[in-house]
Amino acid sequence: MNGWGKYVILAGFMLLWIIAALAIYRDAQQIAANTQQKIRNEMRLEAQTMAEKLAGVLERTYVTIKTISLLPAVRSAAPRNRRSIHDDVVKLGHFGDGDANTIQQLYNHVSTDVAVSEVYLVYDSFAPERGEVPFLMFDQVLLERIANAQEADNTHEQDEPEEYEAAEYAEYVRQLSYLRQYHAQLPRDAPEGIAAVTSSLLRTCDNSQYTSIANGDERDTLGILLSVPIYDQANKQFKGLVTAVLRANALEAVLNGWPRLPITAADKAFLAQQQIDLATPAAEYLLENRQTGVRIMDRRNLDLPDFLTGKQQAAIHLEQTIRLPFSEAWQLHRYKSVADLNVAIDPIRRDMWQRLALLSLLIAGFALAVERVFAMQRRSTRELSQMANYDALTGLPNRRLVAEHLSNSLSRKLTLDHQYAVLMIDLDDFKEINDTLGHQVGDSLLIEVSRRFVHSLRASDQLLQLHNHNPLGNPGGSPLNENESMVGRLGGDEFLVLLPNLPDLEQVMGVAERLHASLSEPIALGPDKIYVHASIGIAAYPDHGQTGASLLRSADTAMYLAKRQGRGQTVVFQQEFDDKSRQRLQLLTDLHSALTEQQFVLHYQPELNLATGDIDSVEALIRWQHPLLGLVHPADFIHLLEQSGLITDVGRWVLETACRQLKEWQDQGSPIKHMCVNVSIKQLAHPAFADSLLNTLDQAGIAPDALCLELTESMLMQQPEANIQLLRSIRMTGVKIALDDFGTGYSSLSHLRQLPLDVLKIDRSFVIDMQTDEGLAICETLMTLAQRLGLKVIAEGIETAEQYCTMNRVGSDWMQGYLIARPLPAEQADQFAQTFDWRKFKAANGLQQHPPGWTPLRGYSRESP
Numbered sequence: 001m002n003g004w005g006k007y008v009i010l011a012g013f014m015l016l017w018i019i020a021a022l023a024i025y026r027d028a029q030q031i032a033a034n035t036q037q038k039i040r041n042e043m044r045l046e047a048q049t050m051a052e053k054l055a056g057v058l059e060r061t062y063v064t065i066k067t068i069s070l071l072p073a074v075r076s077a078a079p080r081n082r083r084s085i086h087d088d089v090v091k092l093g094h095f096g097d098g099d100a101n102t103i104q105q106l107y108n109h110v111s112t113d114v115a116v117s118e119v120y121l122v123y124d125s126f127a128p129e130r131g132e133v134p135f136l137m138f139d140q141v142l143l144e145r146i147a148n149a150q151e152a153d154n155t156h157e158q159d160e161p162e163e164y165e166a167a168e169y170a171e172y173v174r175q176l177s178y179l180r181q182y183h184a185q186l187p188r189d190a191p192e193g194i195a196a197v198t199s200s201l202l203r204t205c206d207n208s209q210y211t212s213i214a215n216g217d218e219r220d221t222l223g224i225l226l227s228v229p230i231y232d233q234a235n236k237q238f239k240g241l242v243t244a245v246l247r248a249n250a251l252e253a254v255l256n257g258w259p260r261l262p263i264t265a266a267d268k269a270f271l272a273q274q275q276i277d278l279a280t281p282a283a284e285y286l287l288e289n290r291q292t293g294v295r296i297m298d299r300r301n302l303d304l305p306d307f308l309t310g311k312q313q314a315a316i317h318l319e320q321t322i323r324l325p326f327s328e329a330w331q332l333h334r335y336k337s338v339a340d341l342n343v344a345i346d347p348i349r350r351d352m353w354q355r356l357a358l359l360s361l362l363i364a365g366f367a368l369a370v371e372r373v374f375a376m377q378r379r380s381t382r383e384l385s386q387m388a389n390y391d392a393l394t395g396l397p398n399r400r401l402v403a404e405h406l407s408n409s410l411s412r413k414l415t416l417d418h419q420y421a422v423l424m425i426d427l428d429d430f431k432e433i434n435d436t437l438g439h440q441v442g443d444s445l446l447i448e449v450s451r452r453f454v455h456s457l458r459a460s461d462q463l464l465q466l467h468n469h470n471p472l473g474n475p476g477g478s479p480l481n482e483n484e485s486m487v488g489r490l491g492g493d494e495f496l497v498l499l500p501n502l503p504d505l506e507q508v509m510g511v512a513e514r515l516h517a518s519l520s521e522p523i524a525l526g527p528d529k530i531y532v533h534a535s536i537g538i539a540a541y542p543d544h545g546q547t548g549a550s551l552l553r554s555a556d557t558a559m560y561l562a563k564r565q566g567r568g569q570t571v572v573f574q575q576e577f578d579d580k581s582r583q584r585l586q587l588l589t590d591l592h593s594a595l596t597e598q599q600f601v602l603h604y605q606p607e608l609n610l611a612t613g614d615i616d617s618v619e620a621l622i623r624w625q626h627p628l629l630g631l632v633h634p635a636d637f638i639h640l641l642e643q644s645g646l647i648t649d650v651g652r653w654v655l656e657t658a659c660r661q662l663k664e665w666q667d668q669g670s671p672i673k674h675m676c677v678n679v680s681i682k683q684l685a686h687p688a689f690a691d692s693l694l695n696t697l698d699q700a701g702i703a704p705d706a707l708c709l710e711l712t713e714s715m716l717m718q719q720p721e722a723n724i725q726l727l728r729s730i731r732m733t734g735v736k737i738a739l740d741d742f743g744t745g746y747s748s749l750s751h752l753r754q755l756p757l758d759v760l761k762i763d764r765s766f767v768i769d770m771q772t773d774e775g776l777a778i779c780e781t782l783m784t785l786a787q788r789l790g791l792k793v794i795a796e797g798i799e800t801a802e803q804y805c806t807m808n809r810v811g812s813d814w815m816q817g818y819l820i821a822r823p824l825p826a827e828q829a830d831q832f833a834q835t836f837d838w839r840k841f842k843a844a845n846g847l848q849q850h851p852p853g854w855t856p857l858r859g860y861s862r863e864s865p
Contacts, residue, residue, distance in 0.1 A: 013363055020359055028352035031380075032345050038388055039336065039344060040316055043284075045403055047334040048549055050255070050285060051320040054332065057114050057254060058226070061244050062326055064110040065119065066194050066228050069242040073099035075233035079123040079240055081132045089136065100136070107138035115250035115260065117142040117207055117223065123230070123240035124176055128169035135240070142206050148266045161216065167202040171225050172243065175199070179229045179241055186236035196326035197241075199225035200292040204245050220263050222248040224294060228326075251296045255285040284340075286333040303337045315341040351380075391489040393443055394450040402488035402496050406548040409500060410541060420541035421508040423497035424555035425453075425515065428533040428567045430493035432771065441525050446493065448523050449532060453495060454487050456518035457511065496555075505540060505572060512536045512570045519568075533568035535559055544573045565635075588640050590626065595650055599625050602657055603823035606832055607676070607794060607816045610808060613838030617674035617814065619710070620658040621823050622650070642682055651683035652692060659700035659707065661826050666702065671833045676708045676738060681715045681723070690730055697735075704734030708759060712740045716755065724754050731756045738794070753789065760786045762807075764797020764817070770806045783810045801845045819845065 068074060073096055082089065089095045107119045120134040175197050187193035204223035227243035249261045258276050262268045271278065282301035286308070288294065297304045306312035316336035321328055355376075389401040397405065409420065427449065434442035486498040497515070502508055515536060522529040537559025545551035554573040562571040594600060604618040624632040641647040655677055662675040683689060697704055709730070716723045716739070727737055738759035762782055769775030786793045795807040798817030807815060820841075821832055841847070 017359065017363055021356055024352055024355050024359070028348055032348045035344055035348060035384075036316075036341065039341065040318070041404075042400055043316060043318055043334050043336060045400060047285075047318050047320045047332060050334075051322050051332045052549070052553060054251070054254060054287065054330070055322045055324055057251070058322070058324055058330065061110060061114050061116055061226055061246060062196055062228065062324070064106055064116075065226065065242045065244045066191060066196075068103055068106055068119065068121075069194070069228050069230045070191055071099065071102065072233060074103075074121060074230055074242070075239075077123075077135075079125075079232070081123050081126050081135050083133075084131060085133050087133075095136065103136065104138055104140065108141060110244070111141040115247060115253075116244045117204070117247050117250075118245040120172070120243045120245075121230070121240065122172045122176065122243065124180065124238065126169075126172055126176055126240075128165070128173070134172070139206050145266070146206070148264075151266070161221075163205050164203050164221070165205045168204045168225070168245075171199045171202055172227075172241070175225065175227050175241060175243070179227070180238050183229050184238045186231035190231075192325075194228055194326075196226060196228050198289060198292055198294070198327065198329070199227075201248060201294050204247075207245065207247055215264075217263070219299065220247075220249045220261070224248065224251075248296055251287060252298060255283045255287060255296065256280075256298055257283070284335050286335070288331045288333060289329050290331055291327075291329040304335060307335050307337075312337070314338075394447055394489050396450055396454075396495075397486060397488040399488070399490045399496075402486065402490070402498065403548055403552070405486055406498060406551065409498070410546070410548055410551075419499075419502045419504060419508060420551075421499040421502055421505075421511075422539045422541075422551045422555040423499065423508070423512060423515070424537040424539075424552070424559040425495040425497065426535050426559055426563060427493040428535055428563070430532075433530060433532075436771075437525070437528060437530075441528065444525050445523060445530060445532065446489070448525075449519070449534075450487070450489065450495070452518035453497070453515060456514045457485050457487060457497065496552075505538070508538055508540065509570065509572070512538060516568055516570070535562040535568070536570040537562055537573065538570065539573040587632075587637060588644055591637060591640055591644060591646055594624060594626075595646070595653060599627070600650065600653065601625055601825075602654065602661070603825055604661075604829040605816060605823040606821045606829060606836075607814045608820050608836075608838075609814055610812065614671050615821075615833035615836045616671055617676060617708075618672055618829055618833075619676040619816065619823075620654060620661075620678070622654055638680075642680060645682075647680045648683050648686055651680055652696075655679075655693070656696050656700070659696055659702055662706060663700045663702050665830055666706075668830070670830050671836075672830065674706050674708060676710050678710045678740065681711065684709075684711065684723075684726060684730075690733065693730065693735065694733055697733075705736060708736040708738050710738045710740040710761065720754075724756070728756045731758075741796075757789070757791055759792045759794060761794045761796055762812070767795055767797045767803050767807065767817075770803060776806065776810075779807070780810050783812070787811070801847055804845070804847060 077095055080094075090097050090100050103119070103121075107116070110116050111119075118137060118139040120138075121136045122134045126132060126134070178197055179195070183195045201222045201224060203221050204225070207221050207223045224246045225243050226246060227241040229238050230240040230242060231237060232239045249263065253259065253261045257280075258271065259274060260267055260270065262271055262278060283298035284301065284304075285297065286304055287296040295308070303312060303314075307314050307317070314335045315338045316334075318334040320332040320334070322330035322332055324330065389398060390396065391398045406422070430442065430445075433445060485500070486496075488496045488498070490496055497511070499508060499511055502511075516534065519532045519534060522531050537555045537557065539545060539551050539554035539558060541551060544554040558571040558573040562569040565571065601623050603621050603623055605621060606615040607617040607619065608614075609616045622634055622638075624634075624637055626632045638647075641650055658675050658677050662672070665672045686692075694704075697707065711727075716727075731737055736758040737756060738761055739755065739757050740761045741763040760782070762779065766775060766779055766782070770779055783793060792813040793811070794814040794816055795803075795812040796816050798804050798807065798815045798819045800819060803817075804815065804819055821829075824832060
C-alpha cells in the first residue's frame with residue numbers, strides 16, 4: 001500500500017499539476033485574447049479619430065474652394081486664362097482688387113490650417129500648349145515657406161530646384177474635360193451638391209521648389225489636385241474650375257500627428273520649437289483613394305509596402321471610410337504587424353511559463369501556490385484594467401473608457417424627454433503655465449482641476465479616484481453606472497463630462513456654470529497662485545448627434561468655437577441652420593424697436609494716463625438690454641445693425657449720449673476729460689456725418705478735442721484713399737482720430753503714414769503675446785513706429801501686472817483693461833475716476849518697483865504721481 005500510495009500521491013500531484021497547468025494555460029490564452037481585442041478596440045477608436053481628422057482637412061479644403069467658386073466675381077468673370085505669367089488680370093480690369101483680396105484671404109485661411117500650397121482658377125479651353133497659364137494663382141503662404149527653407153538650408157544656385165508644370169497643367173485639362181462632360185450645370189440644390197474631382201499623385205509646380213535637388217526627396221514634390229467646377233453667373237453653365245493643391249507630405253504629417261514633415265532645416269527648427277518628438281514609432285496608417293489610386297503613408301514604416309503587396313500578413317487590419325460631402329472614395333487603413341502585436345502578447349506568454357515553473361517547484365504546497373497564482377492573476381487583471389481605462393495622472397476615466405461608456409449609454413433606449421449631454425472642456429492658456437512653471441506644476445494643476453470638476457458635479461466617490469486607489473472604489477470592480485455623471489480626461493488639458501437624464505439644456509448650462517465657478521478661486525501650487533479658465537463645448541443627444549462619435553465631434557466643434565470667443569466661454573453646438581436663421585431674424589426684428597424703446601445703454605471703460613496717474617479718459621461701449629434675453633453682447637448684434645442699415649441711427653445715439661455724459665462729468669468737476677467712441681465705417685461715410693458731428697458737439701457743449709473717434713484698421717483699409725480724405729476733413733474740426741485694434745489688419749505702412757491719426761490702440765492679442773520674445777519685439781516695434789509718426793499709444797487688454805510693467809517699459813501713454821477696470825455704468829465710472837489712487841493701485845498689484853533691468857524704451861522716464 002505504501003508503494004502504491006506513493007504512486008497514488010505522485011499521480012495525484014501529477015493530476016493536480018496537469019489540472020493547474022491547463023488552468024494557467026487557458027487563463028494566459030484568455031488574457032492574450034482580451035489584450036488583442038483591447039488593442040483592436042483602441043486601434044478602431046484611434047482610426048475613427050484619425051478618419052475624422054482627415055475628413056476635416058479634406059472637407060475644409062473643399063468648402064474653401066467651393067466658396068471661391070461661388071463668388072460672384074469668379075462666376076461673372078470673362079472665361080479666359082492668362083496668356084502668360086506676366087498678365088496681371090487685376091491691373092487689366094478683368095478682376096477687381098477687392099475680389100482678389102477676398103480670394104487671397106480665403107487662401108491664407110485654409111493654407112495655414114490645412115497646408116494647401118496653392119489655389120488656382122482655371123477657365124475652360126485652357127491650353128497650356130499655347131503658353132497659357134491659370135487665370136489666378138494664390139500661393140503666398142507656400143512661397144514664404146519656400147523662402148524660409150532656402151534661407152535656412154543656404155543652398156547653392158546650382159542646387160536650386162526648378163518648377164515643373166507639365167503634369168499639373170495636363171491634369172487641369174483632364175479635369176476640365178471631366179467636369180464639362182459630367183457636371184455641366186449648376187446643381188439645383190447649390191451650394192449643396194457641387195461636385196469635386198481629385199487627381200492622382202503628381203508632381204506639382206511650386207511643390208517641386210520646396211526642397212533642394214541635393215537634399216530633397218522626390219516624394220516631397222508630389223501633390224493632389226482637388227477641384228470644384230465654376231458655373232457662369234448668368235446661365236449657370238460650366239465655365240472652369242477652382243483647384244487646391246494639397247501636398248502629399250502635408251497629409252503624411254497628419255497621419256504622423258505632426259504639424260508638418262521635417263523636410264528642411266526650417267521645418268526641423270519649427271518641430272523642435274513645438275516639442276515634436278521625431279523618434280516616435282512610425283504611424284500604422286495608410287490613406288488611400290480607391291478611385292485615383294492615391295496612397296499616402298508614413299515613409300518610415302517599412303512594413304506598410306509589404307502589407308500592400310502581400311509579402312507580409314498583418315496581424316490586425318482595420319478599414320475606415322472617410323465620409324465626405326463630395327466623395328466616399330477615401331479609405332483609411334490601420335495595420336498592426338505580428339511583431340508589434342507580439343510585443344504586447346509576449347509578456348503574457350512569459351508570465352505563463354514563469355507560473356508553470358513556479359508551480360513545478362512548489363508542487364508540495366500546491367493549494368497555496370494555486371491561490372497565490374490566481375491572486376496574482378486577479379491583481380494583474382485589475383492593474384491592466386486600470387491602466388487601460390483610467391488616466392494615470394488624475395485617476396479619471398480615460399478617452400477609451402469614456403467613449404465606451406458613452407457608446408453603451410446611447411445603445412440603451414433613451415427617453416426623449418431627457419437630454420444626454422456631452423461637455424468638452426479645454427483649459428485656457430495651460431501651455432503657457434506648463435512652459436513657465438514646469439510640467440510638475442502643470443501636473444499638480446491638472447489633478448486639482450480634476451478634483452474640482454468632480455466635486456462641482458456632486459458625482460459619486462467612485463469617480464473621484466486619484467493616485468493608487470481602486471478606480472471603481474470597491475474590490476469587486478463593479479462597472480460604472482450608466483445613469484451617473486462621468487468626468488473623464490481625454491489627454492493633455494482636455495476633459496470630458498457626460499451628463500445623462502437632464503431635462504433640458506438649461507440645466508446642462510447650469511452644470512457648465514458650476515464647472516466655471518469651480519475654477520473661480522485661485523489654485524495654490526507651492527508659492528504660486530494660479531487662476532485658471534476653461535472653454536466648454538456642449539452637445540446633446542439626439543439633436544446634436546445620435547452616436548458617441550458624432551456627439552464627441554459636435555462637442556469638440558463647440559469647444560473650439562468657445563476658445564475663439566475668449567477665455568472662460570461656453571458654447572452649445574448649433575447644427576440646424578433654420579434655428580440660426582430664426583434666431584438671427586428675431587434679433588434683427590427686435591433691433592428695429594430697441595432704439596425707440598430705449599433698450600440700449602452705454603458702459604464706460606476707464607483708461608489710465610501713465611503721465612499723470614489719473615483716469616482722464618473713458619471708452620464708450622454699447623450694451624443691449626434685451627427684455628427677454630437680458631444683456632446682449634455687442635458681438636451678437638453690431639453686425640446685424642450694419643447689415644440692416646440701423647448702424648447710422650444707433651451710432652448717432654451713441655455719439656450724442658456719450659457727449660452729453662462727458663459734458664455732465666465736466667460740469668461736475670470729474671477727472672474724466674476725454675471720451676472715446678467707436679464709429680462704424682458706414683456711419684462715418686454718411687454724407688451728413690461731419691455736420692451731424694459738429695452739431696452734436698455744439699449741443700453737448702464740449703470742445704472737439706475732448707472727443708476721440710475710434711476706427712478699426714481693417715475697416716479703413718477697405719477703401720484707403722477715400723477714407724484718408726474723409727478722416728482729414730473730420731480731423732479739421734478738432735476731433736481726434738484713433739486707430740483701434742492696430743496690427744491685426746493688412747494695412748501697408750504707406751497707407752498708415754498718410755492716415756490723419758492721433759492715437760494708436762495696440763490690440764490685446766499683441767499684449768497677451770508679450771511673454772514671448774517675438775511678441776515683445778512686435779510691441780517694441782509698434783511703439784517705435786508710433787513715436788516716429790508722433791502718435792499717442794493706448795494698450796488694450798491689460799489684465800496682469802506683468803503686462804502692465806512691460807507696456808509701461810516699452811512706452812505706452814494710456815492703458816486700458818481689466819487690471820485697471822471693467823466697463824462700468826456712468827455713475828460707477830465717474831466714482832471710480834474720482835477715487836482712483838495710482839499709488840494704492842500699484843501697491844495692490846505689486847507694481848511699486850520696476851522689474852529687473854527696467855529701462856524706458858522711448859527716451860524718457862516717468863515719475864510716479
